[in-house]
Amino acid sequence: MIKNEHVPIMVEEILSFVNGKNNLSILDCTFGGGGHSKKFLERGHFVTAIDQDDYSLNIAEHLKKKYQNISFYKTNFVNLDMLNLNKKFDFILLDLGFSTNQLNNNDIGLSFKTDSNLNMNYLGGDLDAYKIINFYDKEELQRIFNKYGEINQSEKLAKYIVNRRSIKKINTNYELIEILRNSGVNFRSKKIHFATQAFQALRIESNHELENLIIFLKKVHNFLKFDAYLAIISFHSLEDRIVKKYFKENIIKNKKIFQNNKDWGFNNLTKKPLTASRLEVIKNNRSRSAKLRVGRFIN
Numbered sequence: 506m507i508k509n510e511h512v513p514i515m516v517e518e519i520l521s522f523v524n525g526k527n528n529l530s531i532l533d534c535t536f537g538g539g540g541h542s543k544k545f546l547e548r549g550h551f552v553t554a555i556d557q558d559d560y561s562l563n564i565a566e567h568l569k570k571k572y573q574n575i576s577f578y579k580t581n582f583v584n585l586d587m588l589n590l591n592k593k594f595d596f597i598l599l600d601l602g603f604s605t606n607q608l609n610n611n612d613i614g615l616s617f618k619t620d621s622n623l624n625m626n627y628l629g630g631d632l633d634a635y636k637i638i639n640f641y642d643k644e645e646l647q648r649i650f651n652k653y654g655e656i657n658q659s660e661k662l663a664k665y666i667v668n669r670r671s672i673k674k675i676n677t678n679y680e681l682i683e684i685l686r687n688s689g690v691n692f693r694s695k696k697i698h699f700a701t702q703a704f705q706a707l708r709i710e711s712n713h714e715l716e717n718l719i720i721f722l723k724k725v726h727n728f729l730k731f732d733a734y735l736a737i738i739s740f741h742s743l744e745d746r747i748v749k750k751y752f753k754e755n756i757i758k759n760k761k762i763f764q765n766n767k768d769w770g771f772n773n774l775t776k777k778p779l780t781a782s783r784l785e786v787i788k789n790n791r792s793r794s795a796k797l798r799v800g801r802f803i804n
């Protein structure tokens with residue numbers, strides 16, 4: 506039995522859009538531990554799954570032994586249009602970010618709770634936190650801390666890091682945390698660990714999280730059937746802002762009146778994003794920051 510520590514988020518909310526429907530074709534672009542995909546498979550739907558992660562590939566292989574209706578592509582979801590899928594889908598899901606399996610993997614080093622080599626790259630690309638911290642110039646560091654970490658004193662932090670790395674390269678998560686602690690920067694640390702914002706910035710940059718989302722959104726309409734659902738779960742405000750803007754720009758006001766000068770658009774099914782129930786947050790703390798936005802595709 507392959508170990509899977511990821512608990513899928515907002516499952517009931519997601520399934521509520523497909524209840525009572527049969528034989529749907531589902532595209533799960535962030536397969537992760539396969540939690541959402543499995544729920545669709547159990548209901549007899551057909552799943553095409555994508556994830557860049559090797560461990561997800563193993564989980565998908567395992568799932569295939571029980572369910573025949575799944576195909577898996579190990580790639581970045583920005584490559585959606587290069588997979589020769591030759592079909593459109595009734596439901597497309599993006600459950601962004603990283604899985605608990607990746608969080609618990611010390612080689613990736615996403616957690617500030619365990620010491621690991623500076624990495625944070627969970628998508629296998631060329632960039633990682635070690636390269637960013639040790640080789641980005643001061644202005645680039647300041648930019649990512651400001652833009653992706655929303656750290657007010659990003660210049661002060663960048664300057665301090667450049668100074669410290671000139672004495673000795675910064676190799677591990679714990680070394681970085683010690684540097685953040687001694688930087689004299691005021692982090693937004695009331696409810697969260699003081700290193701959260703800096704780690705978030707490095708993770709977003711290492712994995713091109715926002716660029717990936719933007720590229721994906723430029724293509725996804727080509728893969729939606731008429732009346733299909735596009736459901737996106739995001740975990741930080743920078744992602745959610747992009748998703749909100751996307752649905753707003755492509756909203757259908759009245760029947761077939763497309764705002765975007767294109768021949769397609771969405772009915773926005775979540776004027777306000779759905780969030781996890783209190784019970785789910787108690788059971789699974791990761792769900793506390795999840796925001797689900799869903800649009801219904803019309804063309």
Ligand SMILES: C[S@@+](CC[C@H](N)C(=O)[O-])C[C@H]1O[C@@H](n2cnc3c(N)ncnc32)[C@H](O)[C@@H]1O
Pocket residue numbers: 511512513514534535536537538539540541542555556557558561580581582583600601602603604605627628717
């Ligand atoms: C939050 S987890 C998804 C969990 C999944 N829904 C479940 O229930 O098990 C996010 C997953 O998306 C994958 N991912 C994130 N960005 C990706 C991208 N640009 N291309 C491919 N996979 C990506 C990660 O590797 C991770 O496995």
